[in-house]
Amino acid sequence: MQAKTMRLILGDQLNLQHSWYKNIDKNIVYVMFEMRQETDYVTHHVQKIIAFFSAMRAFAQELEDMGHRVIYLKLDDENNTQSLTENLDLLTKKHSIQAFEYLHPDEYRLKQQLDGYCQDLNIDSKAFDSEHFLIAFSDIAKYFKKNTSMVMESFYRKVRKQFKVLMDKDEPIGGQWNYDKENRKKLPKGHVPVSPKIFKKDVTGFKKLLEKHKVKTFGEVDPDNFIWPTTRAESLEIFQYFLEECLENFGSYQDALTQEYWSVYHSRISFSLNTKMLSPLEVIKQAQAYWEKNQDKISLAQIEGFIRQVLGWREFMRGLYWINMPKYAEMNHFNHQRDLPKYFWTAETKMNCIKQSVSQSLEYAYAHHIQRLMVTGNFMLLAGIHPDAADAWYLGIYIDALEWVEMPNTRGMSQYADGGLVASKPYISSANYINKMGDYCSNCSYDPKKRTGDKACPFNSLYWNFLEKKSELRKNMRIRYSYSTWDRYTDEQKQAIIQQAESYLDNIEQL
Ligand SMILES: Cc1cc2nc3c(=O)[nH]c(=O)nc-3n(C[C@H](O)[C@H](O)[C@H](O)COP(=O)(O)OP(=O)(O)OC[C@H]3O[C@@H](n4cnc5c(N)ncnc54)[C@H](O)[C@@H]3O)c2cc1C
Ligand code: SF4
Structure with a gap:
């Protein structure tokens, strides 16, 4: 028929x-x-x-x-x-x-x-409609305005109320909307996280298929032990593992950086969500239900931290993408033009934070949010990498990368190329933050405390150089504090830092 x-x-x-x-x-x-x-x-x-x-x-x-x-x-x-x-x-x-x-x-x-x-x-x-997102495609314009800076927190509160998530009538459970401040710990010394839930599947046939047809790819794969969930049943399994083994520590260590473990307490459900094998609402509801039954071991800060990512950030990024496309894809607020250095494909760099984040990405097609935002993304922004090059790298390398979520995260949140539509300030830091959040710096050829001279960490001089060159940011209340520190340096100190940064940028491939 x-x-x-x-x-x-x-x-x-x-x-x-x-x-x-x-x-x-x-x-x-x-x-x-x-x-x-x-x-x-x-x-x-x-x-x-x-x-x-x-x-x-x-x-x-x-x-x-x-x-x-x-x-x-x-x-x-x-x-x-x-x-x-x-x-x-x-x-x-x-x-x-x-x-x-x-x-x-x-x-x-x-x-x-x-x-x-x-x-x-x-x-x-x-x-x-794909019947996947909480906000229907046709309703996006009711929540988002074109070319307008939006605040994730306001959107998040609105949808929490609308979908009755972690709510006690009209008030947030616990009396507070956001527990982000409690979620910024590094891993304690000697702490051994749970082993990552992985699947060991044979994908030899797929690997051969790509090779036979000369599909250009990068990164590594162990074809006898493919780790990612590729069915709904496996997706439910990895999510259940997250609830049982990881949620109680998710929020606390979600920003932690460690070179010992490629996966700590994150859920690694982004591929399952983005292919729609899992629905965001089912993930949110099940996580809340699991927390309700296990409040003796899982604090409100952990569950709120997780729900904020799926209900807040994920839907927020999608809305901003659609309301601002196609112009969004061309935004380059700082007019950055530099190419991405080769070590983003080889991990061969002396900067240990970049080396670890890139090599783990090449091995697993995964890095957690802070590795993407505050290590690789931070470096790209400080070094003035063209947002097209940044987008292409993030869109290619991660298992979960689809343009609607990759681009507002990269071009917007990470590279500030949209001039602040997604983020209220550029996410930049010197070595101080990376050193505070983990162990990369203690295993690095560079010295995180030095701004100039031999072995000075590139993030330090690049950070101050960035602030000096982007003086329009002085108006931004959220980074005024950094400018007041910079203004306390003598002219001589400033000149030495700028010279150090310029020399690093001239020799960026050698860092
Ligand atoms: C430069 C950059 C590029 C990124 N590119 C992508 C991408 O291509 N695809 C993608 O799904 N995420 C992207 N993210 C967001 C985030 O890093 C990943 O969603 C997260 O690391 C996925 O791992 P996980 O499932 O273990 O997340 P968890 O930390 O366990 O969080 C749970 C879920 O929340 C959602 N989520 C968390 N943070 C965000 C966010 N900022 N935006 C949207 N959803 C979020 C994801 O669906 C994630 O699976 C990017 C972030 C940055 C800084
Ligand atoms: S010292 Fe600098 S380059 Fe080395 S790991 Fe720390 S932040 Fe990265």
């Missing part, structure tokens, strides 16, 4: 709970494609592509097991044109399709492509 309607499922739309799948209708065929269009738009970490393909195949199988009709084109399928719209055209003709339906893509480039495609179609077409 010919299908009448063709429904497209993109690689990050693996939401088994979507209302599309409630009823089995043989007039509907679901289509999914592994495509060069998607493997090649930026150079990805090898684990990222394998995780997506593996999760997509598992999802297609689950749909088939439920009784749905599915056409799945693997990368090496002879009918695969490697282009989204050409594949759609081909299947429309082949199966005499009469209507085309799709879920709103979360990335601007895909939305443009599909909206454009539908305009020229001579069959009916319709877009549906």
Whole structure:
């Protein structure tokens, strides 16, 4: 029997709970494609592509097991044109399709492509909400204003009230909205965190497929022991592990930096969330329910810290992305132009914090938020790296990287290239912060206490140089304190620091 309607499922739309799948209708065929269009738009970490393909195949199988009709084109399928719209055209003709339906893509480039495609179609077409985010796609403009600085905290309080999360009627449980101040500890000496929950799956076939088709990737993979969850069942498993083993320490150590452990108490559910194998609301509700039953061991600060990330930051970033695209992708507030040094792909640098954060990212396609923000991102901003280069690196390297969340985090929060739409100040620091939060500095060739001279930590002179050169920031109340410290240096000291920074920047590849 010919299908009448063709429904497209993109690689990050693996939401088994979507209302599309409630009823089995043989007039509907679901289509999914592994495509060069998607493997090649930026150079990805090898684990990222394998995780997506593996999760997509598992999802297609689950749909088939439920009784749905599915056409799945693997990368090496002879009918695969490697282009989204050409594949759609081909299947429309082949199966005499009469209507085309799709879920709103979360990335601007895909939305443009599909909206454009539908305009020229001579069959009916319709877009549906992905039923994933708390804020429906059509409601984004009710919460966010174009080109306007927004405060995450206000948004967070509003949605907490709206979705009744950690609320006691109209007041936050515990009387306080935010426990961030309690969540800034480094790991105590000798502290051994729980071992990370990993999956040991054989992905040799995927690795060979990418090699055979010469898909350009970077990073490492152990094909006999692939660690990431790629099904909903595995996603639920890693989340449950987080609740049982990590949540009680999540908030306290979420900012801690350690070179001993690549994973500490973070949830590592971002890939599962961003592919929609997990829903944010189920994660929030289950985490709250787990905390309610285990308040003897899990403090309010831990659960609030976790919920703020998923309910607050994640939805906030998505809203800002959509309201400001496509202009957002071109913003370069400081007009930074420098290329990213080669050690971002090799980890061969004397700066131990960068070395550790990059080498762990190459090995696992993962780094936690503070490694991304206050180590690699901090360095990129202080060194004046072009935001396009920063975006391409973060979009390629992390397992969870999709433009709607990567870009506002990178271009906005980390690089301040949007002039403050996301962040109320640039997230920069000298070695002081990195040294305070972990053990990178005590194993480094550079001296975190020195600003100039032999072995002076590059973060120090680059930090003061940045503030000196961006004097417009003097008006920003949140960093006035740093300027008052800088202003206490003598002209001679200032000159030596600036000279040190300029010499480091001239020799950036040698750092
Ligand atoms: C420069 C930079 C680039 C980033 N790129 C991405 C990206 O491509 N994809 C991505 O999902 N996150 C990105 N983040 C945000 C954050 O670092 C990751 O979500 C987090 O590290 C994922 O690990 P986890 O699942 O262990 O998170 P946890 O620390 O356990 O937090 C739980 C969940 O909260 C959400 N979350 C936490 N912080 C943020 C945030 N700032 N923005 C949005 N969601 C958040 C994530 O879904 C995460 O899975 C980026 C941050 C920075 C500074
Ligand atoms: S001394 Fe400087 S370069 Fe070395 S780890 Fe510390 S902050 Fe990084």
